[in-house]
Amino acid sequence: MSQAAWAEGIARALLEEPLPRRWAHSQGVAAAARALAPVLGRHTNIVTAAAWLHDIGYAPAVHGCGDDLFREFKPAARGLSDALTYCDMTTGPQGQPLTAEQRFAEISDRYGPDHVVTRALARSAPELAASAARISRKLGGRALVPRPAQVPALMGAC
Numbered sequence: 605m606s607q608a609a610w611a612e613g614i615a616r617a618l619l620e621e622p623l624p625r626r627w628a629h630s631q632g633v634a635a636a637a638r639a640l641a642p643v644l645g646r647h648t649n650i651v652t653a654a655a656w657l658h659d660i661g662y663a664p665a666v667h668g669c670g671d672d673l674f675r676e677f678k679p680a681a682r683g684l685s686d687a688l689t690y691c692d693m694t695t696g697p698q699g700q701p702l703t704a705e706q707r708f709a710e711i712s713d714r715y716g717p718d719h720v721v722t723r724a725l726a727r728s729a730p731e732l733a734a735s736a737a738r739i740s741r742k743l744g745g746r747a748l749v750p751r752p753a754q755v756p757a758l759m760g761a762c
């Protein structure tokens with residue numbers, strides 16, 4: 605079993621039922637990672653696995669594990685981290701493709717101006733945008749990654 609398939613199973617078990625919209629988003633982020641294969645090459649599988657797992661911290665079953673995860677795992681190489689950031693920042697809450705600018709606005713609108721997520725996003729937006737821009741340049745300046753056909757079908761499921 606590939607790392608991506610293993611990770612998909614974990615994400616499905618943790619997100620599909622309790623957090624269906626988060627599950628749809630994770631499916632879109634994983635699809636975006638697979639679509640980055642032309643720039644990721646041999647790293648496609650590990651970035652896709654990370655895409656499946658990137659939001660499992662929202663699952664009720666794993667709340668409070670952040671400190672353990674930070675101790676257990678080293679930060680990824682910048683190119684791989686950029687790729688995951690790009691996929692997350694160009695995928696909406698229902699798995700739909702967005703530009704990074706649309707994604708920032710969507711997050712701010714969804715959480716509201718005073719929420720900790722919005723405040724954290726405001727601080728990290730320049731770094732996130734720079735990560736997304738580095739990947740976009742590797743894609744030849746294309747802002748969006750084509751997604752598999754199943755993503756639009758997911759949009760009505762939430």
Ligand SMILES: [Fe+2]
Nearest residue numbers: 629658659692
């Ligand atoms: Fe995400």
